Amino acid sequence: MSGLLTASSIGFYSKQKARVLVVDRNTPEEPGKKTNNGWICGDAASKKSVQFIETNIGLKYDYPELEHPVKGIYVYSPDHKTKVLFEGEGYTLNRRLFPRKQVKDAKGFGVEFKFGATAERLTAQDGYIRGIEGRDKDGNPFKISAKMVVDASGSSSVLRKFNPIDSYIEREIDMDDMEATGRYLLEFDQAVEDETYFTPEYCIIHLDQDIAPAGYAWVFPKGNKKVNIGLGVSKSGLDRRNKRLGLNDNLSTLIDKYVKDNPCMKNGRLSNDPNDVGNTKGNWQVPVRRHNDSMVANGLALVGDAAWLPRPLDAGGIGPSMYASVILGKTVAHALEANDVSQEGLWPYSHEYMLTHGYQMASFEVLRRYLQTVTNEQIDFGMKHFLTAEDINMIRDRKHPRFNAIQMLNPVLLMRVASQMDLAKGLRYTADKSQALVDLNLQYPESPNGFPEWKKKMDTEMDETKKRLIPKGAAA
Numbered sequence: 001m002s003g004l005l006t007a008s009s010i011g012f013y014s015k016q017k018a019r020v021l022v023v024d025r026n027t028p029e030e031p032g033k034k035t036n037n038g039w040i041c042g043d044a045a046s047k048k049s050v051q052f053i054e055t056n057i058g059l060k061y062d063y064p065e066l067e068h069p070v071k072g073i074y075v076y077s078p079d080h081k082t083k084v085l086f087e088g089e090g091y092t093l094n095r096r097l098f099p100r101k102q103v104k105d106a107k108g109f110g111v112e113f114k115f116g117a118t119a120e121r122l123t124a125q126d127g128y129i130r131g132i133e134g135r136d137k138d139g140n141p142f143k144i145s146a147k148m149v150v151d152a153s154g155s156s157s158v159l160r161k162f163n164p165i166d167s168y169i170e171r172e173i174d175m176d177d178m179e180a181t182g183r184y185l186l187e188f189d190q191a192v193e194d195e196t197y198f199t200p201e202y203c204i205i206h207l208d209q210d211i212a213p214a215g216y217a218w219v220f221p222k223g224n225k226k227v228n229i230g231l232g233v234s235k236s237g238l239d240r241r242n243k244r245l246g247l248n249d250n251l252s253t254l255i256d257k258y259v260k261d262n263p264c265m266k267n268g269r270l271s272n273d274p275n276d277v278g279n280t281k282g283n284w285q286v287p288v289r290r291h292n293d294s295m296v297a298n299g300l301a302l303v304g305d306a307a308w309l310p311r312p313l314d315a316g317g318i319g320p321s322m323y324a325s326v327i328l329g330k331t332v333a334h335a336l337e338a339n340d341v342s343q344e345g346l347w348p349y350s351h352e353y354m355l356t357h358g359y360q361m362a363s364f365e366v367l368r369r370y371l372q373t374v375t376n377e378q379i380d381f382g383m384k385h386f387l388t389a390e391d392i393n394m395i396r397d398r399k400h401p402r403f404n405a406i407q408m409l410n411p412v413l414l415m416r417v418a419s420q421m422d423l424a425k426g427l428r429y430t431a432d433k434s435q436a437l438v439d440l441n442l443q444y445p446e447s448p449n450g451f452p453e454w455k456k457k458m459d460t461e462m463d464e465t466k467k468r469l470i471p472k473g474a475a476a
């Protein structure tokens with residue numbers, strides 16, 4: 001997804017002067033497929049992010065790649081008694097068809113393709129990335145040289161991991177910041193009506209430490225009787241939950257149970273839609289930390305899951321990828337024109353993305369860490385009593401809530417705060433820390449020269465947060 005969009009964006013901004021080659025390990029019939037099990041995703045994307053592409057580079061999307069419109073995403077407390085609208089209008093995409101449309105669009109910008117080719121390593125010369133080497137579908141080695149490389153190879157990127165040049169890009173992710181996720185595309189007969197479990201109009205997210213420990217579960221409509229249903233967990237969160245409940249669940253058993261317990265769905269069966277062939281069932285991984293603090297190096301840029309772009313709270317990576325890919329395409333086109341693909345020449349991408357979209361991500365990382373420290377009962381209480389209308393508006397706009405209710409000198413609220421002092425203190429800490437991180441991100445350096453100093457401050461903030469927010473049941 002993000003590689004194809006970046007390619008189109010380079011084509012657009014360079015007025016097709018740049019020569020762009022997309023290397024995809026899939027066949028031309030199955031572009032963008034993540035794993036053998038398909039285009040594993042929850043499929044939800046905001047209208048705003050889809051429109052961003054049209055506004056900036058003129059590419060339009062419609063049915064069938066925008067499979068089903070939704071009015072927003074509701075996040076439910078574990079007891080289903082409180083819901084918060086998390087996002088405005090959007091769609092559930094058909095992830096199998098979306099990249100096909102993207103390939104067509106990219107070809108319209110003169111982009112070339114090499115399918116069935118797996119990139120194995122970046123190649124370097126004189127401190128610059130200058131190409132890739134890999135193997136074709138028959139196992140024959142190939143080498144491609146280029147002025148620069150964009151790594152859009154997703155969450156399991158080996159290119160980033162074995163990046164051969166010194167740079168500010170972090171190569172490895174802490175495995176606890178990688179969420180194991182899985183989902184089914186199911187058709188079903190409606191049993192009962194209960195809009196806390198299914199409605200064709202809204203995506204639904206369930207927060208629940210027993211059902212989706214240190215993660216969340218979702219029921220995203222793809223029609224009146226069709227859903228994308230699944231959940232994501234952190235491995236250590238699942239281990240702690242199993243220990244706490246004396247159970248031995250894994251990701252698949254959790255998902256199967258979640259599907260079975262949905263009272264709205266009877267006779268659930270894998271989607272029979274020809275547009276879902278090879279894409280009805282599967283597990284994959286999503287990064288849920290802030291994006292890589294630097295996304296560029298000499299001759300190299302990262303985008304999409306390879307750059308850890310998904311929002312740490314809900315693993316939503318499509319919107320961030322759309323924003324970042326368009327911005328990256330613009331930066332690359334300018335850098336090529338200026339004949340400067342150095343870290344400095346590509347820096348405007350890291351900088352613009354951070355200032356326009358990425359600045360909230362570290363604060364969402366903190367909120368995710370905080371949620372791992374609380375029980376279902378505390379989430380129920382906090383969502384019911386501590387979220388103000390202002391917080392809810394901020395959440396809808398994908399900003400971090402301020403939890404100002406906790407500060408109010410109103411006797412009823414004071415009593416509530418007193419009855420849940422740990423929760424109130426934790427929320428306050430999280431809100432304050434989040435604000436500090438937003439402020440720091442808004443001071444992201446305009447050139448790489450300022451990066452070491454900025455990075456030191458970011459690492460100090462995050463280390464302190466990790467020490468303070470120890471998940472429930474974990475050794476301190």
Ligand SMILES: Cc1cc2nc3c(=O)[nH]c(=O)nc-3n(C[C@H](O)[C@H](O)[C@H](O)COP(=O)(O)OP(=O)(O)OC[C@H]3O[C@@H](n4cnc5c(N)ncnc54)[C@H](O)[C@@H]3O)c2cc1C
Pocket residue numbers: 001002003023024025026031032033034035040041042043044045117118119120152153154155157158181182183230283284285286303304305306310315316317318319321
């Ligand atoms: C279960 C699940 C649910 C999710 N739900 C949502 C959601 O509802 N909303 C949302 O916004 N986000 C969601 N996400 C995240 C979203 O799917 C990703 O953020 C998004 O797909 C990232 O796109 P990408 O192009 O960066 O990577 P990918 O979609 O992973 O694409 C990477 C491409 O690179 C190819 N590739 C990989 N390695 C190589 C190689 N070495 N050589 C050549 N080609 C290679 C792959 O085959 C693939 O075609 C979910 C993720 C999962 C796993």
